[in-house]
Amino acid sequence: MDRDDVILTGLPFDPTAMKNAEKIPSYKFLPLMYQLAARMGTKMMGGLGFHEVLNNDRMEAARNIINIVRKRRARMVRNIEALCDAYITLANVDATPWKSQRKGINIPADQPIIKLKNLEDVVVPTMEIKVDPTGQYENLVTIKSFKPEFRLAGGLNLPIIIDCVGSDGKERRQLVKGRDDLRQDAVMQQVFQMCNTLLQQNTETRKRKLTIRRYKVVPLSQRSGVLEWCSGTTPIGEFLVNVEEGAHKRYRPKDYSSYQCQKIMMDAQKKHSEEKYNIFMKVCENFQPVFRYFCMEKFLDPAVWFEKRLAYTRSVATSSIVGYILGLGDRHVQNILIDEQTAELVHIDLGVAFEQGKILPTPETVPFRLTRDIVDGMGISGVEGVFRRCCEKTMAVMRNSQEALLTIVEVLLYDPLFDWTMNPLKALYLQQRPEDEADMNSTLNADPQECKRKASDDQSFNKVAERVLMRLQEKLKGVEEGTVLSVGGQVNLLIQQAMDPKNLSQLFPGWKPWV
Numbered sequence: 001m002d003r004d005d006v007i008l009t010g011l012p013f014d015p016t017a018m019k020n021a022e023k024i025p026s027y028k029f030l031p032l033m034y035q036l037a038a039r040m041g042t043k044m045m046g047g048l049g050f051h052e053v054l055n056n057d058r059m060e061a062a063r064n065i066i067n068i069v070r071k072r073r074a075r076m077v078r079n080i081e082a083l084c085d086a087y088i089t090l091a092n093v094d095a096t097p098w099k100s101q102r103k104g105i106n107i108p109a110d111q112p113i114i115k116l117k118n119l120e121d122v123v124v125p126t127m128e129i130k131v132d133p134t135g136q137y138e139n140l141v142t143i144k145s146f147k148p149e150f151r152l153a154g155g156l157n158l159p160i161i162i163d164c165v166g167s168d169g170k171e172r173r174q175l176v177k178g179r180d181d182l183r184q185d186a187v188m189q190q191v192f193q194m195c196n197t198l199l200q201q202n203t204e205t206r207k208r209k210l211t212i213r214r215y216k217v218v219p220l221s222q223r224s225g226v227l228e229w230c231s232g233t234t235p236i237g238e239f240l241v242n243v244e245e246g247a248h249k250r251y252r253p254k255d256y257s258s259y260q261c262q263k264i265m266m267d268a269q270k271k272h273s274e275e276k277y278n279i280f281m282k283v284c285e286n287f288q289p290v291f292r293y294f295c296m297e298k299f300l301d302p303a304v305w306f307e308k309r310l311a312y313t314r315s316v317a318t319s320s321i322v323g324y325i326l327g328l329g330d331r332h333v334q335n336i337l338i339d340e341q342t343a344e345l346v347h348i349d350l351g352v353a354f355e356q357g358k359i360l361p362t363p364e365t366v367p368f369r370l371t372r373d374i375v376d377g378m379g380i381s382g383v384e385g386v387f388r389r390c391c392e393k394t395m396a397v398m399r400n401s402q403e404a405l406l407t408i409v410e411v412l413l414y415d416p417l418f419d420w421t422m423n424p425l426k427a428l429y430l431q432q433r434p435e436d437e438a439d440m441n442s443t444l445n446a447d448p449q450e451c452k453r454k455a456s457d458d459q460s461f462n463k464v465a466e467r468v469l470m471r472l473q474e475k476l477k478g479v480e481e482g483t484v485l486s487v488g489g490q491v492n493l494l495i496q497q498a499m500d501p502k503n504l505s506q507l508f509p510g511w512k513p514w515v
Contacts, residue, residue, distance in 0.1 A: 076121040086113040091178035091224035095158040104149035119143040126228035141166040173229035182225035186217040188350040213346040237333030265509040280505030289376035308343040315344040317390035320368040329357025331369040362508040370498035413465040
């Protein structure tokens with residue numbers, strides 16, 4: 001890249017920096033694309049008043065880069081643009097007429113996605129492509145076509161499930177989401193990747209195979225995107241409390257149903273915290289954990305059962321500590337999947353992070369999900385032994401890698417085009433009560449940026465980001481409640497907070513803290 005290219009992209013030109021940058025192989029920058037894009041074409045400015053200027057400035061810089069690529073790979077750029085437009089059009093289809101259909105639904109004939117065929121130079125976007133230092137990128141799986149049927153996933157926005165047929169003949173399932181900003185999910189997956197690299201480099205965590213399960217997220221606009229479908233997984237809520245065949249109903253038929261528990265806790269919402277705690281304890285007495293049966297049912301060979309239960313425990317430990325560091329909230333039973341082959345957890349829907357769950361109408365009071373059912377899946381020793389040790393090893397690695405983690409997260413926090421802060425619409429969406437449904441439907445199509453601007457009139461966005469970053473630094477230094485703790489002390493405190501029934505009783509009933 002020469003001086004003209006730098007000016008084209010809108011990046012400031014510094015001869016010394018350019019000279020030094022030329023010594024670094026270009027492929028090294030690829031994993032940091034989000035960080036580079038956040039600074040692309042940015043002028044020296046601050047505050048939310050510059051939203052529009054900053055947006056236009058960045059768009060112009062991006063357009064210039066695409067035009068540089070277009071000169072060399074015109075067909076590829078044209079096909080990628082057609083694919084993105086097709087995904088966005090499909091994401092914004094009103095799926096309510098098919099809401100009750102469980103089987104395949106024909107994709108409407110006017111949808112451009114079914115007309116796309118043999119995009120030989122466009123890779124399947126939901127596949128992970130390893131960085132190739134040579135830049136050759138040979139034998140990539142490209143898009144052959146899309147199957148003509150779709151299904152609907154659950155949830156309020158009714159995301160669409162489609163199948164992409166690759167040039168290798170395999171079908172890959174994808175989730176196309178509209179009315180949802182997936183940029184934060186994408187950056188969180190990038191942070192997970194960074195954490196996995198750090199865990200892989202450390203001897204203690206590598207030998208224990210401590211990793212976080214990831215999936216590909218491709219944001220296409222501020223309101224839509226496509227995600228890799230996590231095949232072979234099921235939400236832990238489906239296994240445990242599915243109305244027809246959940247494990248609680250099968251193994252503890254005389255216990256309260258989860259629905260009864262939810263109703264009892266809903267009715268207790270406005271009661272005093274002490275009273276709420278007593279009601280919660282009564283609910284727990286009548287709803288005993290059963291998650292141990294997952295591994296018993298799926299893995300009949302004793303050696304395999306033991307191996308998978310170990311993998312599950314390690315997975316809970318790693319995702320709990322990394323989730324705590326990132327302030328990941330909204331960990332209800334539909335947002336945590338379990339792999340039916342490996343017994344590892346997969347965390348989805350990462351839109352509530354940086355402790356924004358603490359400012360919900362019903363604040364989140366636990367650092368991660370460590371309810372009785374989650375602990376039950378670990379076997380007789382519960383949180384002692386493997387779980388605690390893996391938590392400590394993960395925490396030690398995170399604390400020793402402060403700089404790397406802060407570099408990635410800082411960009412997200414200070415970028416005013418990202419919508420990571422809590423706003424009234426987001427809060428209503430997460431903790432919707434039956435009486436709110438009319439409000440919900442009327443505000444569903446509101447612009448999240450508009451909501452954010454309204455919500456941040458009385459507080460400086462940069463100040464919030466500063467506070468969040470400071471708290472993140474504290475966690476990585478072991479500062480809890482004003483005291484510096486050892487790794488073991490910090491982990492012990494977090495486990496106690498996560499399992500404390502006083503904390504669990506205060507949570508929003510939709511989180512299902514009794515499960």
